Amino acid sequence: MFQKILIANRGEIAVRIIRACRDLKISPVAVYSETDAAALHVRMSDAAYCIGPSASLESYLNIPSIIEAAKRSGAEAIHPGYGFLAENAEFARSVTSAGLVFIGPTPEAMEVMGSKISARRAAIDAGTTVVPGTTEALRSYDEARELAAKFGYPIMLKAAAGGGGKGMRQVAAANELRSAFEAAQSESQSAFGNSDLYLEKLLEKPRHIEIQVFADTDGNYVHLGERECSIQRRHQKVIEECPSPINDPDLRQRMGEAAIKIAKSVNYVGAGTVEFLFSDASRDFYFLEMNTRLQVEHPVTELVTGFDLVREQINVAAGEPLSFTQGDVRWNGHAIECRVYAEDPDNRFFPSPGTITFLRVPAGAGIRDDSGVTAGDEVSIYYDPMISKLAAWGPTREEAINRLRRALDEYAVGGIKTTLPFFREIVRDEEFIAARLDTGFISRFNERRKERPHPAGGTQASNLEQDIAVIAAALAYADQQSGLRTNHQPQQSSKWKMAGRTAAINQTILARETRKR
């Protein structure tokens, strides 16, 4: 087993891998950009190396710098996490040729699956149906226009190198194609350094269901069942569940076998995920892509199967066989995860960078929070705005939802906007509770949300709370004023003096207006 592992990542996933290292008595080594010098993943590791400036291209994507840090640290292996270099075959090769172990699949498997176009061909060869569309890169806008007309709108334009919803556009009609094509190309070039696009027919109301697979170097292949990730916004998953509310053992077995066949066809090693679109009407599933890495949403599988996927990844990379066989895999209860983003749900989900001034993390029965931040940390503009993943487990889906709702209400983050309020509404949504899920869920939810009164919309029940809010604000203002008087903060006090401040703080003056109720 390894003595020391370098984690070529940041944020919650670096923290998650550090925890697995600690469990295995392996010494974790962190890398960080200049912005991240005091980040949680650095504080939790035994050794840490700066690998460059804040921009990820110069740090977390800087292969020579990361390899050099690994050599200096004496680490024997590198865990790439997800994102950044996790699916970069060149990085995997550089790690191996530096005499280190890459914790992940072979570069050859990554290359086949890394291009969504060759992945589609591999899936077809392995006997799986794929979403109708092109199996070659689009050569031009004109070709895209011809093929889109042939398959029929609506279509999806996707980056061949894509992931995380980047470089992806849904196109409803021909007149939207040009701007979508250019935007997807530009976004893909900037995110992946490759602007190849392909085209798929858009399936009506599909579910997004993926199968977790695992393989070791002895050629053992298992699947850990499915995750339902239908709740997506901008083609990015926001809520994931294990198992799918469909919970059909026969379907699980068929999809699991198909996923294993695809993994075998590229001699896959380690943790991987085969994504499918699923049609409720026909109960058919279509191969979408394979992710050759640990997934963001792996905790829900861990909660339900009881296995530690990162620990298993490290074992397999060290040449050990999987600790379990297919027959050992049991699915116990239900788990649901929310991705908590530093984004403002009331302002079109724009990222909300800033300093986290307050943080209260939920706990208690069935709750797991995988976070990469603590109070006082800065959420910077340089990286993905996900700050944590909140997961709840319960013996049934209903109990998992009850625990998730409780935990979401306990969760408090100050200083930045987060998607927590959005999730609090989703777990109370009838359609969600009834598990009527497909990839159009969020847009329908947003429609329902518009019709609902805003929590602060002035109903009788909330008048009291509104008044309390006003009182809290006034108290904060009063504190600020008395702080200014007693501390004599130089830059501010002069301003106040200019304004002619004379009034004392805790003084009573009569109200002039009455509020309208």
Next chain:
Amino acid sequence: MKLHASITDFNADVELRREGERVIATIGDFEYDLQLHKSCAGQFLLISKGQVFDCRVDGQPASGATLEVTVGTNPYAVTLIDQKRLRGADSAGTHADGAARIIAPMPGRVVRVLVEAGAEVEAGAGIVVVEAMKMQNELKSPKAGVVTALNVQVGSTVNGGDVLAIVE
């Protein structure tokens, strides 16, 4: 202390008196007698007739500034006006001329400029694409009109609140 508060759809004067941990507040016709417990900055635990209100105030308190107040899990945007602070304040920032300002919602980098100054645009037309946190966001014109100002070019770094373009 007396302040004028506006929140969502109502305005009212607030009157506040503190006696140790006791807060007596009058808002409009309503009077509240509350217990106040403070922990760290911005955290106010208020108890009214046994009912618990766990409050957090985000933002820099100042007359005219909007504070984000969270009561339990519910957010409220509260703007306080201190009558003693009105001198020197002006009404800059309000524009009744019907011009639409395309404002950067957050810091980022301009990756594309989709129109030229002087161009006529329809409502919903893309004006500028800003990239931040790896996502590209197309900022659209909320109204039809003429682009009378275009303050950025491709590669410009922008701050949240910057006016990128004006459509009149």
